Amino acid sequence: MFIQKNFLLIVLALAVVFAFAMRATIFQQQTTSTPPPTNGIATNFADYWFANKAEVNTYRLEQADYGVLNPGDVVMVFATVNFRTDKQVELDTALSVTDKDKAIPVLKTNIIKKFTTGLHDHSLLTSVFTPINTGDSRSGPFANTLKVSTTSQDWLGHTYLQLNYRNSSYRVQGNSYFEHEVDEDYTVSKATLEDELWNRIRLNPEALPRGETQLIPGTMTARLRHARLDPLPAKLKIDNYEGVLYPGKFLKSYTIEYPTDDRTLIIIFEGQFPHKIVGWEETYKTRDNLLTTRAVLQKSITTDYWNHNAPADSTLRKTLLLNQ
Template sequence: MFVQKNFLLIVLALAVVFAFAMKATIFQQQPAGNSGTANPAPADFGSYWFTGKAELNSYRLEQAQYGALNPGEAVLIFVTEDFRTDKQVKSETPESHDKSVPVLKTNLSKKFVTGIYDYSLFTSVFTPISNPLFPNTLKVSTSGQEWCGHSYIQLNYRNNGYQVNGKSYFEKEVDEDYTVEKAMLEDELWNRIRINPDKLPTGEIQLIPGTMAARLRHKRLEPLPAKLKIDKYEGVLYPGKLLKSYVIEYPTDDRTLTIIFESQFPHKIVGWEEIYKSKDNLLTSRAVLKKTILTDYWNHNAPADSTLRQLLVSTR
């Protein structure tokens, strides 16, 4: 009698079990070398990140390109939102709420000038917050605009790997469509610092390099061996107290990224350094924090709100 009344439920349960065995669901498995990504965030995480505001950070930027360091500005934004796991977009309707998970989103904007013309780069990263069913970052997108043309690249987590699609003005990147095996993304490390730096990966792992650096250097994305370590920051260049440095070194790519952050919650990122060759010159790009504000910026788009912009970019 029980089987007859609950036949559909039993069939559905068996189908789900079979799908997990065949790795055919949208649910993810914990990747090798990525221990800790699904561990709970600190208890005070919600009191800072779920207040209906974003954290906006402005930086003084020096960016390597064409064999020289170019002055500019960077803005690093962190905000939580509901993110659909099926279509991998922001959930904006009540009907899609059950298909969504809370994510921490990184928006990183860099603008700088090379000689006579401008560069503008923008990256978005969507990382589920301590969700055991979705331990991996779901999506990364990066766009670039400069006077020669523009480009776009997007990574989506699908079928136990990352699907890469790209379009570009440049011939070798004109129409990209390929898959890379599952590995941690350099782009998600910014979110991982903010969620729980105690769970950051260290040691030698496979890491997919940052999309912004790959676009500037015209590199195809693929997992590379990387050495990661966390140290105390002993310098005086970056503002803040009890700072730590997270060093990501790519021995086979001659590139090193160091992210400087506060060891105490909410683990604000106070700057970063990126070392690589540009036109055979070994250069260090650098961003140093100027200002941090918390605001619901999407509700401040009137001319009168330009005062908030001045507050953000001010060096005082």
């Protein structure tokens, strides 16, 4: 009789007990659990950088060259790729069982800079490949950026410059229309690359080098100035950015000063993840005029741009405020 009179109450009580046993109650909303970090990478980092998309940023540019400031624009693309450590090239084929340990994840940066000087055009592109510390033993030995390549084209001609990390040093190879750069092949001692600092900011700005150290200057600026790539003494520091020129909140400034070269680079980035780079300033002499190149972020999106290559996809360029 008791069971019959209290059947509904008993069923409800059993349902509540069952729900608690399943770690959920009838009063809780169902949520999607976040997968645990893999290979030692923080979850938000993995979700952002391993989503099979690239981060594409566009900047308004004023470029110092020929003793004046020239108008232009910059596209900066960040993406994670697999990189062959033996051939030092981005992996695009399946590896055999014996070669599976020869590929590691890297953060790749492509910086595409275009500007005009009076009548003629200039175009430069730098690619940087920096290993990501995934906690995987394969990436352990590769603390240094493995490869940097830079090309430049203008109405005078074109150049190519490449650095490869081998045997605890960087091999520098270059070709150019410019006579004293026509065929370059030399080695410089191991040092932090200025070109890799963009990646280091994105990976972990807390680990950026600070104080006095040796840096190998940026390849893009070296080509514009026709300068050899030798390590130079540098002073580096991080501060809170207090200005109003660059967009974003909780901004930081990373200053790289070369006392012996009269050159200073300041990179402005977001202090919070994903640490987007919102602009930079680079000051040096050009034709005896001390000028400051400046780039200011216009737009940032994440996209699988390699899948948007049909004529109809050209409308997507408008979202990046690119010149048509």
